[in-house]
Amino acid sequence: MESRSAKFSLSEANELAHALLAQIGRDTGIRTLSIKGLVADRYRLRRPRVAADADVMVDPARFDEFCALLNERGWHLRVEREVPSLLGPHSVTFIRDDWPNDIDAHVRFPGFFADDQAVFDRLWRTRGEMEVAHVEVNVPSRGASAVIAALHAVRYSRSLRHAGEFEQVAHLLEHDFSAEDRDEFVDVARVGRAQWVLRELFERIGHPFEVDVDARRQRLWSTNRATVEDGAAVSWLNSLAAAPWHRKPAVLVRAVWISRAEIPRNDAERMPTVGEAWAHRMLRWRRGTVSLMQYALRRR
Template structure:
C-alpha cells in the first residue's frame, strides 16, 4: 500500500472500532469500548485524537478475539513476561497496514473485585452509541468517569492526567452523578483507588470508612519509573524468588527489549547496545527511583 492509500490515525481508530465490534459480535463476545472517541462524543473528555482502540471483554473472550485478530494479520506486541512486576490487564496488538493499535482489556487496574465480577458489573452500565456507522457499546456516564479517573490516577503527577481529573471532577458536582459513580465504584471494588479523586469532591461524611487499596495498586501508583517497579517487586518477593528477579532485572529476556521497539536489532552487538542504553536510562532515573521507593 502506498503512502497516499494509508489510513490517517483518526480514520484508523474509528474503523478499528467498527472492525472489532463486528468481530466480537460474530463470535458472540460481549464487548464495549472505553476511552477513545466514544468518551469525547459523550462529553467525558475534551476533544482529542486517540492513537488506539480500547475494547473491554470478559476474561473468557480474550483468547477468541485475540485469535480472530491474529487470523487477520494483527500481531501481539511483545511484553515483559514478568507478571509479578507488571501485572497484566490487557493485550496489545498492531498491524503493519494500520496506523493504530488495539488494546484488549480483560481487567482494569484499581478495580479490586475479580475480573469476571467487574465485567458483569460494568456490562449492565453500558449504552449504545453510533460510531463509524455501527452501534457499539460504550460505558455509561458514571462508568466512563470511573474508568477515565482510574486511568489518570495511575500517573497523578502527569500534567495531562491532573488536567483530566479536574475536568472529570466538574462532571460529578451534581449529587445524582456522584451517587451513580459511587454505585459503580462499589460494585467493582474501586473506592480505595478512587479516594484521591473523590475525597475533595464529595460532601464530608459521604464515605464513612474508605477501604484500603491493594498492594498492586499502591505499587502501580508509586512506581513512576520501570526501575521502581522492578525494585519494589524484588523487595516484596519471597526470599526464594529474589535471585531470579534480580537475574531477570540485570539480564532481561528478548521480549523486554522488543517491547520498547519491535524492530530492535537483536544481533549480539545490537543487544549489547540496548543493554548499555537501558542502564544509562536507569542511572539517569535513579533519583526518581529512590524517591519512589521511599514514598512507597
C-alpha cells in the same frame, strides 16, 4: 516503536478499530465494551485528542478466545519480554503492520480491585451504544466511563495532562452530571471496589466512601502511582525483594539482562543486530538507574 505504513490517519484507524472490535463481538456473541479515548471524548470526560490506540474491555470468560480471533484477522503481539507489574497484567496490545494504531484488549482495568467478571458484568448491565464508523458500538454508561477515566487519570500522579483530565471528571461530577449519572458513578466504583482509589472524588461530591482495599493493595497502588511513569525498574525491585533467597540471583539477572530475541520490535522475524541490542540495553540501564534513584529520593 518501529514505523508502520498506513493508508489512513490515526483518527480514522481508531474509529475503524472500534468498529471491527464491535463487529467481532457481535458475530461471535462475545461481549465487548469500547472504553477510554474515543468514548471519553464523546462523553466530554476530557479534552478531545487522538489516541494512539483503541481500547476495549472483553468479557473475561472469553478473553482468550477474543484475542485468538484478533490474531486470525491479522493483528499480532509486539515482540517484548514479560516484565513484572505491581498491579498485575491487565491488557494485551495488538498491532498490524499496515495500521498506524494499536489495539489494547483489557481483561481488567487498573484501579478496580473486585473480581474481573463482577466488574465487567456491572459495566455491561448499564451499557449504552455509540455509532462509530457507521457501526453501533457497545460502551459503558457515562457514569461508568467517568469511573474508568478517573482511574486512568489518578494512576498517573506526576503527569500534568492526567491531572487535568482528573479535574475535568471532578468538574463534571460536581457541576454537570445528573443525579442519575452521579449515582451510576458511585455504584460502579462500589461494585468494582474502587472507592478508596477514588476517595478524593467521593469527598468532592459529598458522598461517603468505604475503604474497600486492604493495606497491601493500598501500598501497591500507591507505589505504582508514584513510579508508573518510570517503567519497570521499581516492579523488578519489588519482585527481587519478594523472591526467596535461592531465587534472588535469577531474578536479578532477569531484571538486568535482556537477550537479543527479547528486544522490543514489531517484526518477530527480524532479529535485532548486536549493535541494536546493546543500544537498547544501555538505554534501559540508564532509565532504570534514574528511576531507582528517584524512587529512593521519594522514599526518604
